[in-house]
Amino acid sequence: MSEAHERYDVTIIGGGPAGMYAAFYAGMRDMKVKLIEGKDCLGGFLHQYREKMIWDVGGLPPMRCEQLIEWLSLQAQTFQPSLVFNRRVDGLERLGDGTLRLRTDNGDTHDTQTVIVAVGRGITEMTKLDIEGAERYELTNLHYTVQDLARFRGKRVLISGGGNSAVDWANELAEVAGELIVVHRRDQFHAMEGSIARMRKVADVRTPYQLHKLHGSGEAIHVVSVVHAESGAEERIAVDEVVVSHGYAKDYGDLLHWGMDIGHKGIRVSQQTETNLPGIFAAGDCADYDNKVSLIAGAFTDAVLAVNRAMRYINADAPGMAYVSSHNEKFRQLNRQLTQQHEDAPSRL
Ligand SMILES: Cc1cc2nc3c(=O)[nH]c(=O)nc-3n(C[C@H](O)[C@H](O)[C@H](O)COP(=O)(O)OP(=O)(O)OC[C@H]3O[C@@H](n4cnc5c(N)ncnc54)[C@H](O)[C@@H]3O)c2cc1C
Structure with missing residues (x-):
């Protein structure tokens, strides 16, 4: 200490x-x-x-x-x-x-x-799935945020969630995914109307459904079970990638x-x-x-x-505020260096 x-x-x-x-x-x-x-x-x-x-x-x-x-x-x-x-x-x-x-x-x-x-x-911290064994798939095809769109290209992607981020990701992933399924436990989504309308056009939207089980080899999820929030009926959906967007604490x-x-x-x-x-x-x-x-x-x-x-x-x-950067002495030397760099290798300066 x-x-x-x-x-x-x-x-x-x-x-x-x-x-x-x-x-x-x-x-x-x-x-x-x-x-x-x-x-x-x-x-x-x-x-x-x-x-x-x-x-x-x-x-x-x-x-x-x-x-x-x-x-x-x-x-x-x-x-x-x-x-x-x-x-x-x-x-x-x-x-x-x-x-x-x-x-x-x-x-x-x-x-x-x-x-x-x-x-x-x-x-x-992103709200994680409260499903037994889910954490083991975080290294492979269970995602709480999308870091690299390219990885989803041509794949069958399931997104779970109903907020702004889930809807945004659905629209973004629709550009690259082979097939897109969105499940949400309520019928209403909380996002901009236009984004929701677009998502409904580009994705297979299933509501009110909730993720229930992940079936996989231990290395990757192959099938997801979802249950209907009212009837309790269970469905199995084959997947390549699962994106969970359930908000954050x-x-x-x-x-x-x-x-x-x-x-x-x-x-x-x-x-x-x-x-x-x-x-x-x-x-x-x-x-x-x-x-x-x-x-x-x-x-x-x-x-x-x-x-x-x-x-x-x-x-x-x-003084109540700093001198503006265009007239600030602190930048004189840095400006010289930048101007020199520009002369050596013309860029956007
Ligand atoms: C889905 C989404 C999309 C968005 N898109 C846009 C956009 O397109 N354009 C736009 O302008 N804005 C956008 N925003 C809003 C923008 O992200 C936020 O306004 C911005 O991140 C706020 O910055 P911040 O520095 O206040 O907080 P944050 O970005 O949240 O950073 C806070 C930092 O503080 C750290 N921290 C917290 N507690 C502690 C602690 N006790 N000790 C040490 N560190 C701590 C955290 O780890 C974090 O790194 C979006 C927001 C969301 C949710």
């Missing part, structure tokens, strides 16, 4: 879009930055749909989400923040001199003047005990991302305020607001 260590200006909890952009922007403001992420890499919830095309991030051409993860990760590391992976932040203590001491699940402590909570939905863990004002939509913050705890700000999907935009673009804006408030918390005389 490490106790005595250097104090950071800001420690960001969570490495999703909000946390990554906060790390970049705080670096731009010359802050000493640490980012702690519970998983083993940056990207946050974007990893759940890394194969999907993203169109709605301002100024960027449509691209696969995995590309966006890569670019955001690179940008986050522009000013070399200290990155800590595979550590979930649990504890908070306020020391006599105002230092905030965070404690991670392995007992390590991290001292900081301010905290930006950017935990999205918390440490999310939202888990803020011990952050719930810090004394933050947390409602059913997230951590209540002011329009300036301030929580009710001094020095602690919240950004991205976990932050709840009026007219909140729960998109990647909204996460970026929250990150800027949170960093600027954190800066002011440390030094009340600090």
